[in-house]
Amino acid sequence: MEEKDNSLSKSSSFQVENKVDLTTHSLLLSPGPTEIPRELLLSLIKDVRNPDLDPYFYDFYHGIHSKLTRILNSWGYKTIIMLGEAMLGLEASIINLLKENELGIVLSNGFFGEGFYNLFRLVGRKGEKCIWDEREPIPPDEVESCLSEYPEAKAVYMIHCETPTGIMNPIESIGPKINKFGKMLIVDAVSSLLTVPIKGEEYGIDVLIAGSQKALNLPPGLTINLISEKAWNASIENNPKTFYLSYSIWKDFIEKREEMPPYTHSINMLSGLDEALNRFIVESEENVYKRHEKIREASWAAALSLGLEPFPKEMRYSCPGLTALLMPKGISSIEAFNWIRNKYGITLGIGLGKLKDKILRIGHMGYTASIDFLLLAYFAIGNYLIEKGNVKYSDVSQAMEMIIKKSNI
Amino acid sequence: MEEKDNSLSKSSSFQVENKVDLTTHSLLLSPGPTEIPRELLLSLIKDVRNPDLDPYFYDFYHGIHSKLTRILNSWGYKTIIMLGEAMLGLEASIINLLKENELGIVLSNGFFGEGFYNLFRLVGRKGEKCIWDEREPIPPDEVESCLSEYPEAKAVYMIHCETPTGIMNPIESIGPKINKFGKMLIVDAVSSLLTVPIKGEEYGIDVLIAGSQKALNLPPGLTINLISEKAWNASIENNPKTFYLSYSIWKDFIEKREEMPPYTHSINMLSGLDEALNRFIVESEENVYKRHEKIREASWAAALSLGLEPFPKEMRYSCPGLTALLMPKGISSIEAFNWIRNKYGITLGIGLGKLKDKILRIGHMGYTASIDFLLLAYFAIGNYLIEKGNVKYSDVSQAMEMIIKKSNI
Numbered sequence: 001m002e003e004k005d006n007s008l009s010k011s012s013s014f015q016v017e018n019k020v021d022l023t024t025h026s027l028l029l030s031p032g033p034t035e036i037p038r039e040l041l042l043s044l045i046k047d048v049r050n051p052d053l054d055p056y057f058y059d060f061y062h063g064i065h066s067k068l069t070r071i072l073n074s075w076g077y078k079t080i081i082m083l084g085e086a087m088l089g090l091e092a093s094i095i096n097l098l099k100e101n102e103l104g105i106v107l108s109n110g111f112f113g114e115g116f117y118n119l120f121r122l123v124g125r126k127g128e129k130c131i132w133d134e135r136e137p138i139p140p141d142e143v144e145s146c147l148s149e150y151p152e153a154k155a156v157y158m159i160h161c162e163t164p165t166g167i168m169n170p171i172e173s174i175g176p177k178i179n180k181f182g183k184m185l186i187v188d189a190v191s192s193l194l195t196v197p198i199k200g201e202e203y204g205i206d207v208l209i210a211g212s213q214k215a216l217n218l219p220p221g222l223t224i225n226l227i228s229e230k231a232w233n234a235s236i237e238n239n240p241k242t243f244y245l246s247y248s249i250w251k252d253f254i255e256k257r258e259e260m261p262p263y264t265h266s267i268n269m270l271s272g273l274d275e276a277l278n279r280f281i282v283e284s285e286e287n288v289y290k291r292h293e294k295i296r297e298a299s300w301a302a303a304l305s306l307g308l309e310p311f312p313k314e315m316r317y318s319c320p321g322l323t324a325l326l327m328p329k330g331i332s333s334i335e336a337f338n339w340i341r342n343k344y345g346i347t348l349g350i351g352l353g354k355l356k357d358k359i360l361r362i363g364h365m366g367y368t369a370s371i372d373f374l375l376l377a378y379f380a381i382g383n384y385l386i387e388k389g390n391v392k393y394s395d396v397s398q399a400m401e402m403i404i405k406k407s408n409i
Numbered sequence: 410m411e412e413k414d415n416s417l418s419k420s421s422s423f424q425v426e427n428k429v430d431l432t433t434h435s436l437l438l439s440p441g442p443t444e445i446p447r448e449l450l451l452s453l454i455k456d457v458r459n460p461d462l463d464p465y466f467y468d469f470y471h472g473i474h475s476k477l478t479r480i481l482n483s484w485g486y487k488t489i490i491m492l493g494e495a496m497l498g499l500e501a502s503i504i505n506l507l508k509e510n511e512l513g514i515v516l517s518n519g520f521f522g523e524g525f526y527n528l529f530r531l532v533g534r535k536g537e538k539c540i541w542d543e544r545e546p547i548p549p550d551e552v553e554s555c556l557s558e559y560p561e562a563k564a565v566y567m568i569h570c571e572t573p574t575g576i577m578n579p580i581e582s583i584g585p586k587i588n589k590f591g592k593m594l595i596v597d598a599v600s601s602l603l604t605v606p607i608k609g610e611e612y613g614i615d616v617l618i619a620g621s622q623k624a625l626n627l628p629p630g631l632t633i634n635l636i637s638e639k640a641w642n643a644s645i646e647n648n649p650k651t652f653y654l655s656y657s658i659w660k661d662f663i664e665k666r667e668e669m670p671p672y673t674h675s676i677n678m679l680s681g682l683d684e685a686l687n688r689f690i691v692e693s694e695e696n697v698y699k700r701h702e703k704i705r706e707a708s709w710a711a712a713l714s715l716g717l718e719p720f721p722k723e724m725r726y727s728c729p730g731l732t733a734l735l736m737p738k739g740i741s742s743i744e745a746f747n748w749i750r751n752k753y754g755i756t757l758g759i760g761l762g763k764l765k766d767k768i769l770r771i772g773h774m775g776y777t778a779s780i781d782f783l784l785l786a787y788f789a790i791g792n793y794l795i796e797k798g799n800v801k802y803s804d805v806s807q808a809m810e811m812i813i814k815k816s817n818i
Contacts, residue, residue, distance in 0.1 A: 030459045033673060041454040044677070048450075048628070050439045050756050053746070083630055084493040085672040088653045095651075124650035219457070219677040221492055221630055241533035242504075244497045245653065263494040264442060268453070268628040337462070347459050 026341075029377050030349040031163050031322035031363035032191055032214040040217055040367075043275035044268050051265045058257055064270060067277040068224065071285065072193075072208065074200030078232050080250045081273070082223040083266055086190045086211030089223035090116065091123055092245040093157070093186045093207045096235035098125045103153045105183075107143065109169070110134045110162035111352045112188065128153070134165055135313045140173035147181045154234075155184040155206070161192040164352040165311050166324035166361070168192070175203035184231055190214055193224075194280055194366055195292045195321035206231040212269065215321055215366035216276040222269050276366075288366075292320035295369040298406035299323040299362060302378045305399035306391050311359060321365040322349070325381075326358060328390055333360040339387070340380045348377065371407040375400060435750075438786050439758040440572050440731035440772035441600055441623040449626055449776075452684035453677050460674045467666055473679060476686040477633065480694065481602075481617065483609030487641050489659045490682070491632040492675055495599045495620030498632035499525065500532055501654040502566070502595045502616045505644035507534045512562045514592075516552065518578065519543045519571035520761045521597065537562070543574055544722045549582035556590045563643075564593040564615070570601040573761040574720050575733035575770070577601070584612035593640055599623055602633075603689055603775055604701045604730035615640040621678065624730055624775035625685040630678050685775075697775075701729035704778045707815035708732040708771060711787045714808035715800050720768060730774040731758070734790075735767060737799055742769040748796070749789040757786065780816040784809060 028035040051057040065079040082088050098104050106117040106129040113129070120127025130146035132138050138158070147156070156178045161168050171187055178185045184206040189198060194215040200208055205228070212222035227235070227247060235247040243249055243262075252259040280288055300315050300323065309326045312318040327333045333350045334357050340346050351359030362377045364370075382396030437444040460466040474488040491497050507513050515526040515538040522538070529536025539555035541547050547567070556565070565587045570577050580596055587594045593615040598607060603624040609617055614637070621631035636644070636656060644656040652658055652671075661668040689697055709724050709732065718735045721727040736742045742759045743766050749755050760768030771786045773779075791805030 026456075026458060028457060028459055030462055033457070033459050033676075036454075036457050041457075044454055045445075045450040047435075048437060048442065048445050049435060050437055050442050053439055053756055053758065082493075084491075084497065084653065085674075087672040088493065091651065091653050119652060122650065122652050213673060219675045220673040221675045221678065241531065242500065242651075242654075243528060243531050244493065244500050245651075263496040264622060264629040265494070266628045266630045267442075269630065347462055349462065 027346045027373070027376065029363050029368055029373055030347050031361050032365065033220060034214065034217050034363055034365050034368050035373070036217050036219065037367045039279070040272055040275055044219075044272045046271055047267065049267045051267055052260050057261070057265075057267075060274070061261070061265075061270065064274050064277065067274075067281065068226070071277065071280065072198050072200045072226060073202060074205070074208070074226050077200060077226040077228055078247075078254055080225045080227065080247060080254070081270070082225065083221065083263070083269070084223055085220045086209065086213075086223050088245065089209040089211070089225050090188060091119060092225065092247065093209055094120060094123055094125050095240045095242060095245050096238060096247045097155050097184060097186065097207070097231060099238055100124060102126065103128060103150060104155045104157055105129065105146065105150050105153045107138050107146065107156060107158040107169075107174070108132070109136070109138050110159065110167060111164040111355075112159045112162055116157050116159065116188065134162075134167065135311060137167055137317050138169045138174060140170060140177060143174050143177050144181070147178065147183065153183060155186055157186045158188070160187050160189045160198075161195070161319035161321060163191045163319070163322065164324070164355065165359070166318045166322050167312050168196070168317060168319045171203050171205065172199070175205060179204035184234070191321055191365065192319060194288065195319065195369070197285065197289055200226060212273065216273065217366045217368070218269065218272045218276055221266065222273060289320075292364070292369045294407055295364045295371070295374055296320045296323065298371070298374055298403045299364060301402035301406050302374070302399040305402050306378070306382055306385055306395055308381075321363065321369070323362045323364070324351075325360045325362070327360060331385075331388060331390065332357050336360050336381070336384050339384050343383075344376070344380045346376060346380050371403060374403050374407070378403060436755045436782070436785065438772050438777055438782055439756050440770050441774065442629060443623065443626050443772055443774050443777050444782075445626050445628065446776045448688070449681055449684055453628075453681045455680055456676065458676045460676055461669050466670070466674075466676075469683070470670070470674075470679065473683050473686065476683075476690065477635070480686065480689065481607050481609045481635060482611060483614070483617070483635050486609060486635040486637055487656075487663055489634045489636065489656060489663070490679070491634065492630065492672070492678070493632055494629045495618065495622075495632050497654065498618040498620070498634050499597060500528060501634065501656065502618055503529060503532055503534050504649045504651060504654050505647060505656045506564050506593060506595065506616070506640060508647055509533055511535065512537060512559060513564045513566055514538065514555065514559050514562045516547050516555065516565060516567040516578075516583070517541070518545070518547050519568065519576060520573040520764075521568045521571055525566050525568065525597065543571075543576065544720060546576055546726050547578045547583060549579060549586060552583050552586050553590070556587065556592065562592060564595055566595045567597070569596050569598045569607075570604070570728035570730060572600045572728070572731065573733070573764065574768070575727045575731050576721050577605070577726060577728045580612050580614065581608070584614060588613035593643070600730055600774065601728060603697065604728065604778070606694065606698055609635060621682065625682065626775045626777070627678065627681045627685055630675065631682055698729075701773070701778045703816055704773045704780070704783055705729045705732065707780070707783055707812045708773060710811035710815050711783070711808040714811050715787070715791055715794055715804055730772065730778070732771045732773070733760075734769045734771070736769060740794075740797060740799065741766050745769050745790070745793050748793050752792075753785070753789045755785060755789050780812060783812050783816070787812060
């Protein structure tokens with residue numbers, strides 16, 4: 001039981017500071033949230049405005065919209081940037097598109113696919129799923145037979161990058177098949193955005209959901225939603241019984257220049273988002289995507305030098321923004337995570353669900369997709385494996401060498 | 410139609426920077442979002458961690474919980490800090506406490522009370538309301554007759570500080586009456602928190618909702634929810650069909666030390682919240698509340714010197730965190746707002762709804778409850794009234810004098 005003491009004056013014995021020191025150095029090489037580059041951190045505090053009262057807020061917001069739609073090749077889309085974690089956008093995509101008696105199908109090959117499916121029940125909608133091997137991408141050829149099992153389904157949900165296992169699903173081949181069946185396609189692109197090209201319209205995406213804390217290298221707190229005309233009309237027609245999750249509450253703000261956003265937005269986070277998109281544009285999409293490819297290649301080469309097996313069966317099956325490594329027999333990924341965190345102050349990722357203690361993950365997304373960070377990650381992992389008697393110093397040296405070699409363009 | 414151009418390379422003619430310059434100086438004296446003091450801005454970027462993976466996150470979160478419950482005299486409450494704007498918490502309080510056929514009553518004497526009532530229909534719940542004069546607080550003596558009209562109602566909703574008009578409702582007298590009737594009491598304390606003492610348990614509050622962008626002086630993005638045992642049990646029993654708005658998804662994180670939060674939280678915003686609470690504690694609650702009273706008194710005296718009538722009929726009816734001023738006949742508050750913003754870079758607030766062009770509002774919340782800011786606000790308002798031929802230089806001087814005099818303790 002906590003001690004009840006209502007006195008809050010200076011002389012009180014109450015501890016003002018939290019006991020935990022959050023200022024200790026830690027390098028975030030987890031697959032989101034990621035390390036935030038200094039320029040982005042500063043952009044988060046560069047200005048404070050009142051978005052409800054600032055006549056320029058509309059222009060500012062729509063400047064961001066314009067950059068996003070260009071990057072995602074989705075000019076016909078509405079863009080809603082919600083204030084909340086990415087889960088907000090995932091739930092909203094179900095609530096807005098499906099009425100209570102309408103069915104959505106989840107194409108699933110991993111923990112996040114399963115999560116999407118569970119979300120259907122939780123929010124009171126009908127959901128079905130088709131499941132595939134979790135070490136391979138969903139095979140486009142088998143999607144049609146799944147869809148034909150559920151002709152009444154209105155929408156199909158899938159994860160672009162299955163972050164817990166590092167599997168990349170080929171929405172570019174699957175999307176057109178889903179469209180052919182007359183279904184809407186909803187894609188969780190939270191950890192793929194800005195790591196690979198996404199062509200919203202070409203792939204037939206109806207709702208694309210992204211978040212701020214992955215390759216955008218911002219803190220959690222913004223959910224980006226790109227919504228096709230078809231999905232937008234469905235959401236307006238459905239008119240779901242919610243304010244905060246509803247697309248339609250954004251209608252006036254998005255369509256009429258004079259309207260305020262439906263709630264007070266965060267200028268700070270939007271400043272960060274704008275700056276993150278500027279960084280992407282200045283580096284150029286070509287260079288950003290090539291950098292992610294090179295770093296993934298370097299990461300796989302380093303893993304092999306240490307005798308580690310990446311979870312995806314082939315490199316071309318994997319997300320460019322992270323590497324998920326299966327731990328050798330007898331090695332706990334949780335123990336490895338803790339050892340590395342305590343010894344080097346580097347935070348990697350572990351697995352989720354039944355793979356929690358079997359997988360160690362390195363995030364290389366946006367800013368963290370760099371040789372420097374990859375060297376640090378494999379140096380740390382290598383030294384842990386030496387400690388466990390699993391590899392030799394020369395293996396670690398070779399891993400380092402592979403990173404330097406493969407990262408050079 | 411927007412020009413379609415997919416090239417994002419450096420050589421493209423695409424504008425990287427938004428046209429709007431958000432770095433221009435502007436002093437936020439609106440009644441939320443407020444000016445953010447430098448120390449709080451810096452705390453927002455002082456550290457970046459992964460809350461899902463950091464074993465200290467639980468301690469950090471619960472340190473904040475502990476400070477909040479002490480400040481609000483509410484030791485028996487659960488604290489959920491949601492990642493989203495305050496509207497998220499307001500909607501959640503309806504969704505979690507009332508099933509679809511259950512009734513909530515709104516005690517309303519203003520625009521926000523009306524908003525709460527509209528929210529009931531929007532989220533598919535039954536709502537009724539009792540309405541009182543918007544220039545006076547809700548009279549505690551008349552609450553019982555309202556409640557007896559709706560014996561089946563399960564919960565009663567009210568706004569503590571009606572921010573659009575500056576009216577403070579006496580929850581300390583109304584709360585116990587509502588409890589006597591066996592109803593739950595839900596209070597929107599978004600813009601009253603940290604401007605006046607709130608004793609959660611003594612007032613019989615079942616859910617208290619606050620936001621980050623008012624007297625906490627943070628950006629929008631956090632919704633604080635203090636939930637009594639009665640309300641907590643009701644929400645667990647109701648098990649509403651939502652993930653992001655549900656209280657119960659926080660159950661494991663709040664009750665078991667080993668669990669992760671239900672979604673990735675924002676360490677950055679929580680760092681800011683922790684620092685804001687530290688600032689409050691170091692100044693001491695007694696001094697903070699006294700400062701707000703003094704500033705309100707100074708503001709009313711200055712208003713009278715300029716011949717301006719505050720909207721609340723008496724000072725004791727008004728919120729300590731803002732002053733809502735009725736504009737003299739023929740003076741538009743929107744025009745005054747724009748003139749002051751353009752000439753002095755000061756953002757005040759205007760009215761809402763039918764009072765939009767009739768009311769000008771000065772926020773004096775937390776950091777902005779200071780003599781310096783109040784002098785600037787009345788200097789700007791005074792000069793606008795001189796411009797309009799409404800007051801003389803000597804009236805403005807007298808207003809300044811009143812602020813200096815009344816602010817001195």
